[in-house]
Amino acid sequence: xxxxDPMRGVAPMLTALQKLQYSSEQxxxxxxxFLLLCLLAKCYxxxxxxxxxxxxxxxxxxxxxLYCYYGGMICIGQKKFSKALELLxxxxxxxxxxxxxxxxxxxxxxxxxxxxxxxQFSSSFPKYTSSVAQRNLKNFSQPYLxxxxxxxxxxxxxxxxxxxxxxxxxxxxxxxxLVKQVVSSMYKRNIQRLTQTYLTLSLExxxxxxxxxxxxxxxxxxxxxxxxxxxxxxxxxxxxxxxFLEDPEQYKTCEMIExxxxxxxxxxxxxxxxxxxxxxxxxxxxxxxxxxxxxxxxDFDDFDTVPSKFTV
Amino acid sequence: xxxxxxxxxxxxxxxxxxxxxxxxxxxxxxxRPIISGEQLDxxxxxxxxxxxxxxxxxxxxxxxxxxASMQLDALRMAYDEIKKxxxxxxxxxxxxxxDGRLGxxxxxxxxxxxxxxxRAELRKEKLENELxxxxxxxxxxxxxxxxxxxxxxxxxxxxxxxxxxxxxxxRDYCTTSKHIVHMCLNAILVSIEMGQFTxxxxxxxxxxxxxxALDSITxxxxxxxxxxxxxxxxxxxxxxxxxxxxxxxxxxxxxxVIAPQDVATYGGxxxxxSFDRAELxxxxxDNINFRNFLELxxxxxxxxxxxxxxxxxxxxxxxxxxxxxxxxxxxxxDHVETLYExxxxxxxIQYTHPFVSVDLHMMANAFNTSVSSLEKELxxxxxxxxxxxxxxxxNKILYxxxxxxxxxxxxxxxxxxCEFDREVRSMLLRANLIKHEFNxxxxxxx
Numbered sequence: 001x002x003x004x005d006p007m008r009g010v011a012p013m014l015t016a017l018q019k020l021q022y023s024s025e026q027x028x029x030x031x032x033x034f035l036l037l038c039l040l041a042k043c044y045x046x047x048x049x050x051x052x053x054x055x056x057x058x059x060x061x062x063x064x065x066l067y068c069y070y071g072g073m074i075c076i077g078q079k080k081f082s083k084a085l086e087l088l089x090x091x092x093x094x095x096x097x098x099x100x101x102x103x104x105x106x107x108x109x110x111x112x113x114x115x116x117x118x119x120q121f122s123s124s125f126p127k128y129t130s131s132v133a134q135r136n137l138k139n140f141s142q143p144y145l146x147x148x149x150x151x152x153x154x155x156x157x158x159x160x161x162x163x164x165x166x167x168x169x170x171x172x173x174x175x176x177x178l179v180k181q182v183v184s185s186m187y188k189r190n191i192q193r194l195t196q197t198y199l200t201l202s203l204e205x206x207x208x209x210x211x212x213x214x215x216x217x218x219x220x221x222x223x224x225x226x227x228x229x230x231x232x233x234x235x236x237x238x239x240x241x242x243x244f245l246e247d248p249e250q251y252k253t254c255e256m257i258e259x260x261x262x263x264x265x266x267x268x269x270x271x272x273x274x275x276x277x278x279x280x281x282x283x284x285x286x287x288x289x290x291x292x293x294x295x296x297x298x299d300f301d302d303f304d305t306v307p308s309k310f311t312v
Numbered sequence: 313x314x315x316x317x318x319x320x321x322x323x324x325x326x327x328x329x330x331x332x333x334x335x336x337x338x339x340x341x342x343x344r345p346i347i348s349g350e351q352l353d354x355x356x357x358x359x360x361x362x363x364x365x366x367x368x369x370x371x372x373x374x375x376x377x378x379x380a381s382m383q384l385d386a387l388r389m390a391y392d393e394i395k396k397x398x399x400x401x402x403x404x405x406x407x408x409x410x411d412g413r414l415g416x417x418x419x420x421x422x423x424x425x426x427x428x429x430x431r432a433e434l435r436k437e438k439l440e441n442e443l444x445x446x447x448x449x450x451x452x453x454x455x456x457x458x459x460x461x462x463x464x465x466x467x468x469x470x471x472x473x474x475x476x477x478x479x480x481x482x483r484d485y486c487t488t489s490k491h492i493v494h495m496c497l498n499a500i501l502v503s504i505e506m507g508q509f510t511x512x513x514x515x516x517x518x519x520x521x522x523x524x525a526l527d528s529i530t531x532x533x534x535x536x537x538x539x540x541x542x543x544x545x546x547x548x549x550x551x552x553x554x555x556x557x558x559x560x561x562x563x564x565x566x567x568x569v570i571a572p573q574d575v576a577t578y579g580g581x582x583x584x585x586s587f588d589r590a591e592l593x594x595x596x597x598d599n600i601n602f603r604n605f606l607e608l609x610x611x612x613x614x615x616x617x618x619x620x621x622x623x624x625x626x627x628x629x630x631x632x633x634x635x636x637x638x639x640x641x642x643x644x645x646d647h648v649e650t651l652y653e654x655x656x657x658x659x660x661i662q663y664t665h666p667f668v669s670v671d672l673h674m675m676a677n678a679f680n681t682s683v684s685s686l687e688k689e690l691x692x693x694x695x696x697x698x699x700x701x702x703x704x705x706x707n708k709i710l711y712x713x714x715x716x717x718x719x720x721x722x723x724x725x726x727x728x729x730c731e732f733d734r735e736v737r738s739m740l741l742r743a744n745l746i747k748h749e750f751n752x753x754x755x756x757x758x
Contacts, residue, residue: 197694199704251722
């Protein structure tokens with residue numbers, strides 16, 4: 001397949017995948033290979049279309065890890081950071097009995113994407129992370145955790161100095177591009193904070209507060225952010241003032257209602273899945289065996305026909 | 313004569329005040345029962361205290377004030393005071409500090425020091441013999457008195473650790489609650505001198521447990537020492553409450569530790585920095601008991617009234633005048649900055665609270681500062697979410713900002729929905745993974 005020309009393999013793989021899955025919710029062994037091809041061929045959009053489907057059934061854990069990792073990278077490439085965050089989060093918190101390299105790499109990218117997208121990173125793992133991960137992941141990603149610390153101080157110069165100092169480490173992990181994005185996201189974060197405190201602010205002041213070099217640069221940054229929809233503002237070029245506006249979303253439009261409606265539908269479907277799973281589990285012989293053992297032996301109110309000890 | 317000196321001293325100090333204005337702890341001012349802004353009258357100040365605390369305060373002033381003449385004054389008075397007592401260790405220290413600057417009368421007086429030391433040795437032996445005799449006789453009361461005398465002896469000679477140990481040893485021989493209270497008061501005194509305020513708190517609570525032996529003066533004493541301990545522990549709100557509860561019976565009975573002016577100052581400042589408006593009115597302004605204390609320090613009273621009636625400029629001016637003197641107080645000096653900052657922040661917040669829009673120029677006038685520094689301060693407060701407002705930097709106006717409830721509710725709903733979606737999906741996935749692992753293991757077993 002990898003005859004030095006990944007592009008040729010993309011389309012056939014896609015059809016193969018769709019034929020192989022018996023439901024759109026299943027992960028096959030082909031998935032990670034397909035995503036790898038997409039990555040190499042740089043046709044992220046095709047990869048993205050596969051990622052849209054949620055996965056609920058997994059056969060091989062290894063497939064799953066690779067799938068999520070490559071999926072995360074594709075999403076980063078497409079700048080869909082929230083989805084990337086989700087995928088990488090699943091890798092990091094997946095149940096595993098031994099630490100694997102995929103999880104380590106995923107954790108490093110997870111830290112960086114979390115900084116870019118959310119502006120913060122909490123180094124405490126959620127409870128459902130496996131203990132293996134909790135104990136070991138931090139040891140392997142020291143420079144990244146230090147990056148988090150210098151990011152949180154809010155000073156661009158410190159951050160840049162730190163990045164310079166650790167250039168080779170980031171380079172060797174092939175994360176340098178992401179790290180540069182982290183640095184630029186810092187400017188955005190600072191400008192966003194300004195929207196909270198000021199109604200209007202001159203471009204000069206913005207440049208000074210955010211430690212940019214000139215008012216022109218500040219103007220460019222603000223313009224970019226307005227276009228990306230990250231802040232709501234108007235620039236008055238005559239006096240060089242920026243006026244920050246409130247979020248104009250009024251939550252009164254039809255689109256909003258549709259959005260809410262679709263979310264409700266999704267969640268209803270999910271809860272239906274949950275109840276299905278619950279029912280399945282309660283009929284599972286292993287579970288009954290374990291639960292049965294803990295039941296009361298002498299429960300007068302409960303003298304039903306289910307035996308108190310249930311062995312397979 | 314004194315008044316003249318004071319006046320000339322005052323004029324010289326006036327320039328120094330402005331020059332040294334920004335520095336920390338180098339001002340030679342202190343509030344006294346007369347109008348502030350003038351140089352601390354060391355004699356009047358020292359007259360408020362007795363005992364060891366007088367000496368420590370004088371030494372502290374000598375150390376902290378930048379003015380040579382005040383320093384020498386303080387050292388001279390400390391010298392005189394020490395000569396009246398028996399503490400040769402302190403004596404030698406003070407002599408070293410004076411360094412012969414006050415003339416031959418205030419030089420190292422070795423003869424006196426040796427005499428005192430010899431006397432101390434003799435007394436110590438005598439006390440030890442007595443104590444041993446009592447211990448063999450096993451009379452509780454005499455043993456208690458013996459240890460007490462030992463404690464007093466060590467305290468007079470400056471060996472505070474031993475004094476504390478001996479006072480605490482009397483605990484086993486205390487029979488009535490009066491004894492316990494007595495022991496607690498001694499222990500508290502020594503702990504304050506040593507600067508160990510954790511002991512102070514524990515002994516205060518111990519003393520308060522024996523309710524029947526407490527008269528109102530003792531209660532007042534215990535309250536203000538508790539307040540002092542809380543002040544050191546930076547718990548300003550609780551400290552303020554304790555100081556405000558101190559009854560006026562305290563009078564001048566506790567001058568070995570604290571003067572009533574101090575109770576007023578500490579209580580007033582802590583209350584201003586930490587109480588909200590309602591509490592300030594009910595507990596401070598309308599408090600009849602505390603009014604007696606406030607009479608002694610009229611600036612603090614004016615200060616609090618100005619704050620309550622929103623005359624912030626004059627309030628902050630009083631604070632500024634008092635600051636230099638307060639930095640010379642041994643208990644308050646490291647808290648002055650924090651308290652001042654808190655009071656200033658509260659003033660700013662209180663000023664902006666009732667308005668929809670505030671003109672920053674007028675506000676700068678009210679607070680007697682420049683618009684740009686005011687803007688910076690407000691920015692810090694807004695970022696800490698203590699003021700809900702936004703600044704229009706172009707027109708220099710502050711606009712109050714009321715969060716739109718409806719929008720925020722919608723936003724939160726959508727966000728919660730997304731999070732729930734994400735969490736459940738990942739949970740199902742994980743459950744699936746575990747099931748497969750389990751199946752793998754199970755299939756391997758069979």
